[in-house]
Amino acid sequence: MKNxxxxxxxxxxxxxxxxxxxxxxxxxxxxxxxxxxxxATYDDHDDDELISQRTTVLGNAFxxxxxxxRRVVQYNDGSTQIVLxxxxxxxxxxxxxxxxxxxxxxxxxxxxxxxxKLKTIYGHIEGSTLEDWPISYFDLEPCYEKAEWEIxxxxxxxxxxxxxxxxxxxxxxxxxxxREGNLLSDAAKRLGxxxxxxxxxxxxxRYNGRPACYRMRSCVGFACPVNAKCGTHNTVIPTAIRTxxxxxxxxxxxxxxxxxxxxxxxxVKYFDENHQGQIQTADLVVVSAxxxxxxxxxxxxxxxLFPNGAGNNNDWVGRNLQGHAYTGAAGLMxxxxxxxxxPGACMAVCDFNHGxxxxxxxxxLCNEFTAMxxxxxxxRPPGAKK
Amino acid sequence: xxxxxxxxxxxxxxASGSIMFIPACSGYGSVWRFFTxxxxxxxxxxxxxxxxxxxxxxxxxxNIINFIDKQLVGxxxxxxxxxxxxxxxxxxxxxxxxxKAFHELGFEVQTxxxxxxxxxxxxxxxxQETNQSGFFRLMLDHAMQGxxxxxxxxxxxxxxxxxxxxxxxxxxxxxxxxVSKCAQQPLPASPQGREKELINAPGQTIxxxxx
Numbered sequence: 141m142k143n144x145x146x147x148x149x150x151x152x153x154x155x156x157x158x159x160x161x162x163x164x165x166x167x168x169x170x171x172x173x174x175x176x177x178x179x180a181t182y183d184d185h186d187d188d189e190l191i192s193q194r195t196t197v198l199g200n201a202f203x204x205x206x207x208x209x210r211r212v213v214q215y216n217d218g219s220t221q222i223v224l225x226x227x228x229x230x231x232x233x234x235x236x237x238x239x240x241x242x243x244x245x246x247x248x249x250x251x252x253x254x255x256x257k258l259k260t261i262y263g264h265i266e267g268s269t270l271e272d273w274p275i276s277y278f279d280l281e282p283c284y285e286k287a288e289w290e291i292x293x294x295x296x297x298x299x300x301x302x303x304x305x306x307x308x309x310x311x312x313x314x315x316x317x318x319r320e321g322n323l324l325s326d327a328a329k330r331l332g333x334x335x336x337x338x339x340x341x342x343x344x345x346r347y348n349g350r351p352a353c354y355r356m357r358s359c360v361g362f363a364c365p366v367n368a369k370c371g372t373h374n375t376v377i378p379t380a381i382r383t384x385x386x387x388x389x390x391x392x393x394x395x396x397x398x399x400x401x402x403x404x405x406x407x408v409k410y411f412d413e414n415h416q417g418q419i420q421t422a423d424l425v426v427v428s429a430x431x432x433x434x435x436x437x438x439x440x441x442x443x444x445l446f447p448n449g450a451g452n453n454n455d456w457v458g459r460n461l462q463g464h465a466y467t468g469a470a471g472l473m474x475x476x477x478x479x480x481x482x483p484g485a486c487m488a489v490c491d492f493n494h495g496x497x498x499x500x501x502x503x504x505l506c507n508e509f510t511a512m513x514x515x516x517x518x519x520r521p522p523g524a525k526k
Numbered sequence: 527x528x529x530x531x532x533x534x535x536x537x538x539x540x541a542s543g544s545i546m547f548i549p550a551c552s553g554y555g556s557v558w559r560f561f562t563x564x565x566x567x568x569x570x571x572x573x574x575x576x577x578x579x580x581x582x583x584x585x586x587x588x589n590i591i592n593f594i595d596k597q598l599v600g601x602x603x604x605x606x607x608x609x610x611x612x613x614x615x616x617x618x619x620x621x622x623x624x625x626k627a628f629h630e631l632g633f634e635v636q637t638x639x640x641x642x643x644x645x646x647x648x649x650x651x652x653x654q655e656t657n658q659s660g661f662f663r664l665m666l667d668h669a670m671q672g673x674x675x676x677x678x679x680x681x682x683x684x685x686x687x688x689x690x691x692x693x694x695x696x697x698x699x700x701x702x703x704x705v706s707k708c709a710q711q712p713l714p715a716s717p718q719g720r721e722k723e724l725i726n727a728p729g730q731t732i733x734x735x736x737x
Contacts, residue, residue: 188676197671198601198679206601226601357693480693513674513687 142419146170149408149422151394151437152429154239158372159287160426162379165386172420173377173386174410176393177203177235180242180373182365187358189512193234193243194361196226201363202243203235208393208415231463233430237390238373240430245360245483245509246341246369248293250284253277253304254494262500269460277304288339292347292370295339302334302490312344315353318481323473324507325487333489338506341370342483348375359483360509392418397425397450399443405450431461468508472521484510558591560598560606565613566591569665571629572616575636576669583686585669593672593681594665605664612661616643618652 150161153175161173185191185201193202203209206224213229214220223230234240254261256273264270285308294312314337317325325335342353342364353368367374380386391413398406398419407421427434435458439449449457488506496502511519556563573585573594585591598606620628624635631639642648646659672681682688685695 186676186678188678190671190675190679197667198597198675513691513693514671517670517674 143172143421145407145421146172147422148172148424148426149174149420150426150428151408152176152239152427152433153237153372153377153388153390154234154428154430155241155372156430157426157428158238158241158375158377158380160428161386162376164424164426165380165383169385169424171380171386172422173380173388174392174394174408175235175237175388175390176209177239178237178390180234180236180238180363182363185362187356187362187365187512189358189361189514192358192361192512193240194512195515196232198226200226200232200234202239204232209235231432233432236373237377237388238371241341241371242363242369242373243361244341244369244371245485246371247485247506248288248295248339248341249504250304250306251277251280252302252490252493258501261494265500281306291341291372291375292343293339293341294344296337299336300334300488300490302493310339312347315340315342315344315355315486317486318355318484319479320477320484320507321487323477328487328489333491335487335489338486338488340486343368343370350374355482357480357482357484357510358512360485361512394429394437395440397427397437397441399441399446399450401444403443403445435461466503470519480510482510484508558595560595560609561591564617565609566595567627567629568613568616569594569609571631571636572640572665573669573672575633575640576666577673578633582690585673587683588673588681588686589683590669590672590681593675593679594668596680597668602668605668608656608661608664612656612658612665615648615652615656615658615661619643619648622649622652 147169148164148171150157150164150171150173153161153173157173157175161171164171180202188201189195190197191199191201193200199206204225206226209225210222211225211230212220213223221229225232225235234243236242253276256276259270259272262270281304285306289308289311292312293310294314295310296314297306297309299314317337321337328335342359343350345352348370350367350370353364354366356365359369363369377388381388389412392410394408394410395417396409398409398421400406405422405425407419408425410418410420412418427437429437438451438457441450442448443450446452448455451457485506485508488504490504492502493504494502556566558566561569570586570591573590577585577588577590579585579587594602594609598609616628620626620631620639623639624631628636628639639648640662643658644662646653646657648658672679673687675682677683677685688695
């Protein structure tokens, strides 16, 4: 059966797609929201570490599944290998309704003012493509506020002296520190740093009709058993669907954006849950499938005007990929510092985000999310006998 | 619709398609899904070396053999070949060095054997097809997963590892976890300046001592 022409297609029901679908649906447009995965719930995976988003050795509770979504990885020497989503080199993002917002650790950072003008601050960096953003923090400030209140952030608005100005506090009070957070916070203060509770997309009090977080250890990498973690799957996407204007099509993989001879998008070709090729036409196509899949979809959408993929006439699509870079240090304490109060991460300092001597940029320092037993078993104290 | 000769042949070939997998399985003589009884003995001894029972339960108590066996006919089908080739290589190496099966060796001798295996120092002649340190790491990883993973995958029987770590099992949900008593108790003050000294030492592991 042929699909009815609609106003807007949104590809990917994750952090971005969910928000866009809600805005369009509320504005009265007819929307189809495509998602290659399905709904992920806590009951499907329990607190099973070996299929969690952090340790996908036996499978991935949040998709994509191993059978349908293999990838070919090409190495520097030109050789290729087929990798499964559960293998490290796949660079997997969750593929489910809400995507990473179901399983994330849910830190809710705003950019700092400096983050929008890195080239102005640090100058041209040899070998990089560093640029300033064409917008400033103050262009985004109202949007940050809207997202924080609609999706739900718990935090203390005046605790971090380095954060950019804001109009309104967070909608929920901050979380208390666990024992580790208290320890680090005291130590940071003695060092003259400025510790504060990490703003978190988790309910610290009952909010939006969902209960407060009860701080279990298996939080990051898992869905929330009491629905206290705030993502697009339990906020904006249900709102979009409730308007009656938005249809969510799960287990549908969009394969190509169709383009007319003027280079305008006219719709998408996709494979439905039965792997059948389908066509959906629309006035507007929003691609919000995260960094890798968005680039892949554009590159696979060739036309006369765009022989190298949609929007790729300058060969920039899929380049400058920024991964989720983070590094850590572990220490051995004399006393027990683990108190099993999840999700672990609760304290941060932003003293080192900018203005570090001889370093371009910087970053926040936080205490780490609770490592689950198998992941933790890979760590050894310094100098320990194997 | 009547069954045609072509349908019949298709059904037969489907059936024999599944018969083709039998050589990869344990056959009728074994209680395991993948391992033969003899292979299982090697894996059990190996896993018990990785996580020996002491005052706390070990690999055998956690039924790690059941975990590995179960995964090898599930998500770890791709590792079947490594086990099928690696286990005889362990046995052949043990026979050559000690004239005994691996599981019959004394505990200390097994430990020494595995140290050699990790370093890739077992007799080369038996390890032409399988990398011995690679196989060591694979089995180490699988044993850890079986011990610390969720019991739903066949290991960690009755959450033995969780008991060892004094973690609640299954997870306690409810009012008792809303307020953490631990987090509210202040820790004793630490000696001033100690952390700073250690944190600023360049190129060293950061160690923060307390109390």
